[in-house]
Amino acid sequence: MSASITNSSSEILPESREKLTAPDVIPGSEILVRSLLLEGVECIFGYPGGSILNFYDAIYQHGELRHYLSRHEQSAIHAADGYARSTGKVGVCVVTSGPGATNLITGIATAHIDSVPVVIITGNVPLSMIGTDAFQEADIVGMTMPVTKHSFFVRDVNDIARTVREAFYIANTGRKGPVLIDVPKDIAAAKAAFHWPQTVNLRGYHPQREAFKRAQMDALLEAIAASKRPVILAGAGVMHADASAELIQFAECANIPVLTTFLGLGGFPSQHPLWVGMPGMHGSYAANMAIQESDLLISIGARFDDRVTMNVAGFAPCAKVAHIDVDKAEIGKTIVTQLPVVGDIKTVLAYALQSAVRVPTEEWQRTIADWKKTNPLQYDQTEEGLKPQWVIELIHRTTKGNAIITTDVGQHQFWTAQYYPFERPRSLVSSGGMGTMGFGLPSAIGAKIGNPDTLVISINGDGGIQMSSHELAVCAIHDIPLKIVVINNQVLGMVRQLQEFAFDERYSQIDLSGSPDFVKLAEAYGVKGLRASNKAEAEQAWQEALDTEGPVLVEFVVPKLENVYPIVPAGKPLNEMILGDDE
């Protein structure tokens, strides 16, 4: 079975296409570069080294492919990931063999678990030396098998162009994910006539074969019509399928309240009257109660992550469960599902819109509105000091939600989810499944390069920023105008909070004393640094950051002991939330 491809990032002019596809006899490295250009790649993130030298020589001669030199390979793949999440295009990362390749593993796992389309090119030692424990040899294909959607080891220069074509196709269709191409040095050096395949032929991969069964959606529509308290749980799959508009139409048409998972934030606008909130471990009271009380829970591109379900046995006890997903293997994986719909969300919802009927959910919506009113998201504003939640609200107020926000991992990540209402798809870039610290800054670099006309703000903690602060060099050298926020509470806050709740305040190894002066650190890289410790300073520093043209780092010094609320303790069902310090 063959398929034509339409996942190219940007349009290529016919004359350059003609030049690029000419059947010249060229080295494998140049075949790689031409193939990337033909896939519409405009920029790549990477780090050179011995086994990938031929490729770096080829991009030296081929000016069109912009390359961003990270300061650590892990940051290169996070940047490619941030580019992909924020644009929907395939992110590309190129590194050398051995440690260059193994440094990517965390980033590959991060992209894999969140279904992000990334293509990774790794150099390797010459084919004749594979398996000899050569200098900087690593079996990266073997090591990354569990965290890639697919991988290729190229044994013949004649296979390079086809492999690149297949890699992009696999990465950005069906359930998306990272694809790795490992190229031995002698294969990159060998010459062959360039041939760009028009189609992809993969007998074992048919993302469109699962044209959805209408009967499945018809059954779901019947269940919707019969339901009294339906809710939609929308996940990142809505974004991946580019189906936000269809979701809004469907929810409005059927009159169903909508919850968005953490990675689903922005897929349904937070200002919409049908939006309830984010459920889960740090979800809102109303969102968690809506799941627990609903009689029909419709997951759309959400995979019932354990941070959403918490106690599985006590999850949505009154509900029939429906699940619309492009990946058949997700259905019934953790939650017994009575109404499965396997297919592309955009196609399925477009079909559903033709016959969806309005459900009289007014009473159910009033119940939800009451929950929202009686237990809103809140924090103590009477206390001294600068509250991190207030800082997030400040960022939202001053940008009117028109920014792309990337976060690192920890308390600031969930304060961002709670106090920055996301309105647009792809406006939140964050490591959800893997929870990878060090993601916030490099992913923002990728997001800004992919969205040059949009304000990009990277929100970090004082822990995570130190896992990738070296990327300030990339911001400085390319003048990438990020607004980098460091919420500094001087501890690993999320771990501290867990130790407070589950380990009787035995605070073990969470003290970040000895952290650098972040303002001076930024300045050392040539990036403007600002600091604020109270509301007045915060307003002023933040405004100055927004008014500054280039990159700026703003440190907000906040109290140590602030907690993320609500919190559902481990092992408890969603309705057993702790709402604040008084409980």
Add this chain to the structure above:
Amino acid sequence: MMTQLHTVSMLVNDHPGVLQRVATLLNRRGFNIDSITVGASEEPGLSRMVIVTPGDDRILHQVVNQVEKLVDVVSIEILSEKPMVARELALIKVEAEPMRRSEIIALAETFRATIADVSSNALVVQIVGDTDKIVAMIELLQPYGIIETCRTGITAIARGKSVAKAP
């Protein structure tokens, strides 16, 4: 639902590392494998892999859905849902002083097993059959002193004309 053994047959690309991909996936997802066999199929470039896995129906469908996602897996079929022929080959090396040889050979013949090798004080019994038959043969040979047992694991095929076809 009861835990039982399921037999799954798949066609996979005959590429290096494909067995590793399948085994890594099953291991990562916590699925058990009783046996896994790989060999050439009727089509050049494709191998046939047969897995025997224990679990209830839910686990079985999880296994199938996850394995099906591998790009190198061209097709997959649950053989044990329908009539199938499942066979295993075993080579069993038994202590056999000359005076006991004919007794062991007679025993093997009742199982339609053959003698693959004879030496001064040992025999290699070769038997083909389903798992029960092989286990029974081993049990019967036990008293003579089994030196070594080699089993291939199950390979299987659907009865009748139906074929586990590649799309």
